Amino acid sequence: MSWTEERIERLKKMWADGATASQIADELGGVSRNAVIGKAHRLGLEQRPSPVKPGEEKEKKAAPAPAAAAKPAPRAEAPSPRPQAAAPHAPSPQRLNPDMQYRSIGPGGFIRQGPGEQQAPIPPAPPRRLVPAKPSPEVADKTSLLDLNDRICKWPIGHPGEPDFHFCGQAANPGFPYCVEHCGVAYQAQLPRRDRRPPPPLPFGGPRVR
């Protein structure tokens, strides 16, 4: 089927009306939705909300980042002693906390409280001076999660959970999460399709095909 004047007109009309490429292809018949999209582009009538390109390019996919949650991790300067008291919900009969104050509970399981009755205030914990924990000797001089920022290479060294897990820590390649050396590992130029090597055959005949 060829793109006659009439079919092109119909394509333009439906495209402008917001029909999807699939709908247009079905309506016209004899063409695939890819053909419709391709034709629409060649006609220059694009600029439609694409599900894939709503705006600018988003976060780069950090290629091998396993658990490197690459956030600067805001440092807690002076944490407040106790954020809030536990809500006085109906405590289960088991595992009673001896430090807690309990009140009688009615048949419905709710605390019975008179109209003017106030909840007894929980006394605040005595102020305590908080000192930073000493880092374990394995990571003493290494770049830890808390040391990360956007100017530091976040390439993980070792594996999360290991005692000496840390990050590269070199000066990052500007605009990239890694230093120049690790950028070279993380990012590879994509070859033209014809130059790509086909993936090696999977063992056992590969995944099932329905």
Add this chain to the structure above:
DNA sequence: CCCTGATTCGC
């Protein structure tokens, strides 16, 4: 899986 539009590139 289904869907979407965008892009690439052999023809």
Add this chain to the structure above:
DNA sequence: GCGAATCAGG
């Protein structure tokens, strides 16, 4: 120019 194959996101 055409459109299948592919990509990338919902």
